Amino acid sequence: MMIYTPVHADPEGSPIFGVIIPDGYREWTMIAPSHEEGSFNELRGIVGNDISVKAYREGTLPFPDGAILVKLAWKRVPSPEFSGAFVPGHATTVQIMVKDSKKYASTGGWGFGRFIEGEPVDKVQHETCFGCHQANVKEHDLVFTRFAP
Helix, strand or coil: CCCCCCCCCCCCCCCHHHHHCCCHHHCCCCEEEEECCCCCCCCEEEEEEEHHHHHHEEEEECCCCCCCCEEEEEEEEEECCCCCCCCEEEEEEEEEECCCCCHHHHHHHHEEEEEEEECCCCHHHHHHHHHHHHHHEEEEEECCCCCCC
């Protein structure tokens, strides 16, 4: 399994938004797992910093500035030890949402970053982030993930 670098080396970060991979994100609180069927066929885990976890627990919408959500994704592969079970395969992406209502006012207060092997994907892929979130989860402050009980 690939391990991502804790912080992106390019100080400018992702195209358009300038989002970087935050230090220590792998130690953050699990918000929820998710599974993507179809062409992605991935296992995903969404973690959040303390600000986002507090907002989830208190049901705060919109999320406060400083909230950061990180989605880690791996290909879903059959477990070699247990028939019918699946385990994470190779890492595919790290995706990040950063709430800053002033800096990202034109995109609902959120900045987006998508990284493969620690490097940001191209500008075209980042241009689709806001549109998808706006079209599908506008009423939940552009956030797909719900807190797992």
